[in-house]
Amino acid sequence: MRIIVDAMGGDKAPEEIVAGAIEAINQYDLDITFVGKEALIKPYIKGPEHLLKRVEVVNADEVIDNDESPVKAIRKKKNSSLVIGMNLLKEGKGDAFVSAGSTGALLSGGLFIVGRIEGIERPCLSPLFPNGDRFSMLMDAGANVDCKPLFLYQFAMMGSIYMEKVLKINRPKIGLINIGTEEGKGNKLVGETHDLLKESSLNYIGSVEARNILNNDADILLCDGFVGNVVLKLTEGVMMELMGQIKAELLKTTKGKIGGLLIKDSVKSLKARFDYSEYGGAPLLGLKQPIIKAHGSSDRKAILNAIRQSKLFIDHQVNHLIVKELNKGVKENDV
């Protein structure tokens, strides 16, 4: 098994990316191809000989930035680590692609270079999201801002397979993000998706109210990519704002300052629970080959986790099972 790694993507590239990937060779018994500026990557490729001989480097002179238009960047920067990496994946020179680079470019590249699984309407960006003391998959977190009910139904189907195989959750529970739990609540998309899911064989548990997104029974939280992205970013924003305001409030009094010092460790341990590096990357489900988007601020631990996820993705033949499920659907309809 060979994982292609975008060595230039993310805030901590290339050092942390390279370090995490070399650790992955050691832990998960796989080969790595780094794509990026060779001169910048090589100094960080360090370790025992038996690991280093499993490493390949493919030079890529360009880097796609986060603020570039994704579609344009993919078209113009043919020599970027992201485009070259995806082309390697497409040509079968690796089994999965991991990148902490621009989400938009990764999605565009996934669509235009790697391509969709036949029968899948849209690929889905599917990060794991803190939910009480565990994690649920948020689908879609921003790949498709305008969705049809069938898209959401397919996200749920793909997410069920992924959660069952990669995260070992039996019959993953699917919840629809909504503005209430009563029947009939929600917009047109939610209503029609509800009807589709109710009739399906998926383990649909109904609506999850926005108030309970951080604490509910669902393993998969379903919504369109606009709402999903708002959920993802607003949650981060509220946490940062609240933490900041607590800090500011504590600094106003001596009592608060002392209290602040005493609670420091506890708050740190809480922050870790919401830390992306703890739960690795987000798969782009629905593409012909596995692509994992690691968080932009990924350190070596996050990259290690993202590679672990891509290994499980391959080991458990998630894409093969998605195709099988699609064909089952076709046969049922043919009867």
Place this chain on the structure above:
Amino acid sequence: MRIIVDAMGGDKAPEEIVAGAIEAINQYDLDITFVGKEALIKPYIKGPEHLLKRVEVVNADEVIDNDESPVKAIRKKKNSSLVIGMNLLKEGKGDAFVSAGSTGALLSGGLFIVGRIEGIERPCLSPLFPNGDRFSMLMDAGANVDCKPLFLYQFAMMGSIYMEKVLKINRPKIGLINIGTEEGKGNKLVGETHDLLKESSLNYIGSVEARNILNNDADILLCDGFVGNVVLKLTEGVMMELMGQIKAELLKTTKGKIGGLLIKDSVKSLKARFDYSEYGGAPLLGLKQPIIKAHGSSDRKAILNAIRQSKLFIDHQVNHLIVKELNKGVKENDV
């Protein structure tokens, strides 16, 4: 000026509702009509004679609960405090209606009993939302789950007038809730609304990213009612979850427990900033007469604030200015 108050709506009805309204007579020199179960309300109508003579009670034997279907409830419960109150408003027996009851029923009643301002496509639920050290208006917070660009444009227009007149903000800044700030980001609705706003005379400042909803430059945050309701409830949910988890984390260690005691006052003062009662009710903009929705957990202070808002709504002829603005639009189009 006479304000009609739903004495039965909200978790703390009727005691706190009645107390807040009587305080409003004292502070704002107005008359109050309470609607609700007379026998339950009367014991709480207390105060000096010169205030009490400005109080009327209209009996209403039924109450609409939060978990009832709004449209059905409005149709069936003709003797509910909400329906009778709205009918009084419609008949001109009061100048505004304030209720802490079911948001859905209030919206349905607003539409079917009081009716829309001619030319306004949809009424908008417009609560004030914490934004840094001040408040912004969230439009729409849940009245219209499926919106067209024109609806959002009209919300912005109505909100601008309200913020300018009632909250004394000069040329309120309008931001569009979005998943990025770059041109071209967002879904179809956001894109088309962006075009409408850019061409308008409103003070449109572009997109506000979901991450910054609690800390941004806009006075009015614009979105469809589905997204708005998700924003409102998710923010509450994340805060509650985070506060709960901080508490649980602190209780794990002695150091944490002592720290927790020391920060208690600071956290309380922070909570107050996010407290609904501090900033009163949400106007339902776009209806023929002023209706203010007070938060379900309103205490006397929140009711006092909501009544103050309805007084300013009337004093500054917000609805008259909305009609004027609509007519200006028509004339411009006629040219």
